[in-house]
Amino acid sequence: MESKEINLLIGGEAGQGLVTIGELLAKSLVRSGYFIVVTQSYHSRIRGGHNTYAIRASGKKIVAPREAVDLLVALNPETVALHKSEISAGGLTIVDTAFKTTSDKCLQVPYLELGEKQFSNVVALGVVSFLLGLELEMVGKALDDAFGKKAPEIAEKNMQILQESYRWCSHQGVNFSKLAPASDIRRRLLMNGNEAIAMGALSAGVKFCSFYPMTPATSIALNLAAQASTMGLVVEQAEDEIAAINMAIGASFAGAPSIVPTSGGGFALMTEGVSLAGMSETPLVIVVAQRPGPATGLPTRTEQADLELVLHSGHGEFPRAIFSPGTVEECFWLTRKAFEVAAKSQGPVFILTDQFLADSARAIEPFDLEGLETVRVGIVEDSADLPYFRYPIYESGISPRLLPGMGKHLVVAGGDEHPIDGHLTEDLSVRKFMVEKRLRKEEEIVAEVVPPEIQGDEKPDLLLVTWGTTKGAILEAAAKLRNDSTRVGTLHFSQVWPLVPQQFLEVLQDAGEVVCVEGNAFGQLARLIRRETGFNFHRRVLRYDGLPITPEYILRALERS
């Protein structure tokens, strides 16, 4: 017997190496041709606590996490207690014989007989690899790629323990259905949301990143820093978030395409800078990787509750665009798009993601970079007509932007109201013209809006609507519901501002029951759509316990009422 898919969950304390096991399994699975969805859940600490690394693997394309666990790898007894209710029929728990767990659905592994304590994660890797049906060579290569270069004697020991544990498991006659071989084997990349944002930024020509460390945004900056010398950019850890955004504004003003990754609390500090980018008409890409608030909230968990914060951030009125990628691929392409829109509209552009997608590794097709363009910021020109004015008024609201120091022209910009020359003004008629000029730029942003993705049955009985990282959950929930002979459609917003009602209002109006599914308690997208279109959602499925929305969660919520 073979399984079409397996949901594996590794649980233990921080410091036990569960992420290492998870990443090596993920790599081996992807190289073996499987699709995966990784969900990481961890406590805000470096040692102890209870952390999990879950991999859902399938030979077919999957896009959401699953709750029922087929293979529970318990690195401590607590994991067994916390997750036993999630084990599926036919599921198996892997424990250390030392836990003295009594259950016939357990595989007791003599960890200390197979390897010394510091190698126990390699033992787990060997055992799980066999149970999943992975080839030993494939896992061995992943292990070697990760640690082979470090210390030869440790690498050798790793390999030996991996082989012994794999073989040990093969002799146990365990009753567990391994994964059916993948049918569509081809080269894919293993990448999470934050890595894809960093790669998207690099492909767009990012030259400057300033940040203050904050979970779950930090790895965007770290991924950029790792490539800074190769790709020719500067990544600077600022003294605080206020400095981070102002540095990026300075860098962008001088001509370096800039990105600022942060999370809710850090972003709250940046909001005056957002307003400055709007007023000074400086292109800027800001990534807000959401986590549950208010205040420090749950620092390492997930939520989609900062849509309203980002939409209204910064005092005064100025245009903006907000992207909300739903997949790792969208993280890449929409980050590129964010740089283009920022350069074109000369202002702040946001990418709203969250801890779930930031840490969710997936198998993706390699991005085709052939023919991609990098953004042009400002017109690098040595022979502009002098004098040059930064803010002349045109129909589009967009003023040609030159860079300071790149010619004999002078560039004067800033946060005070200004006439076309950029200096201070208190002339109130100028003020009116300038407000209107800035707001007219929204038309340029609207022209570039990514329309919401409509899938499933036309004029459905049930329409599931969401934004951002909950995309996979509504798609899989819809597929399940459709099997029960209901006509089901989905609508996913990968850009939540500006909203263009012509792109979606009819779809909402033509559906029977329209349900908004969001990872927050207010139903922020539902409120926004009602504000902009008058459309009232019939139901809301909301989640705000720090965990990502799953297809099962949606199905349960729909059944309840």
Next chain:
Amino acid sequence: MVSIEDYGQFETAWCPGCGNHSILEALKRGLVDSGLEPYQILLVSGIGQAAKTVHYLKANVFNGLHGRAVPVASGAKLANQDLKVIVASGDGCNYGEGGNHFLAALRRNIDLTMIVHNNQVYGLTKGQASPTTQEGFVTKAQPEGVASLPFNPIAVAVAMQASFVARGFSGMIDHLAGLIKEALAHEGFALIDVLQPCVSFNKVNTFAWYKQRCYKLPEEYDPTDWQAAMQRAMEWGDRIPLGIIYRNQRPTFESRHSVLKQGPLVRGKTDLKKLEKIMDKFS
């Protein structure tokens, strides 16, 4: 050859007798004496009366938020290190609202020139205490007198071994212009704290008050002697030293950065072939 006329003449919003007029004059002279043309420099300021300086001479300008001139200047300099980047803002902006950025700038040592117009009071908001206001100074906001100790920017900068630390006085324009020229020539972060009277709101630290106390450091003074510099940095009251109090040759941020060593970011290209290779590592 650049001349002072190239920097233009503008009508200002400052009070007659304000020290800002003299600082502006010294800045122009320092720039001309350095042979810099307006298009080669970027002036960055925050908010306050001093922050308006950047609007009163020809240059590239970014006038940002209160307290945030230094981060903007740092980002701009890292993006285009060919620009001479100068911060011109007041004591409230740079030492109060922007205090954290001031400390970070001392440590980073990006090649910036920071001119702090220090009149020991808030002018734009009409007379509240600033971080450098002396103890006991009575204002409408501090009716019982300022209880906090005044911030000593010179001592902090010397203690942090900032690479160039100087003090000037708006009443000594030639001397100040000379300091600005030296600061512009210095590779690394250069602080010039400029004492200036506020004719409207500071009736204690007046032009005469400063004139009486300020003295130029003697010729034989060695600004590379850190301990001597710490002593001078703590001197305040009856006698206030002016000049380059401390300097060293710490490497700049830019000179240590593998990418910046190769030239300005703004002229850098993006090589997607290299990115292709980076992405291969994800397979």
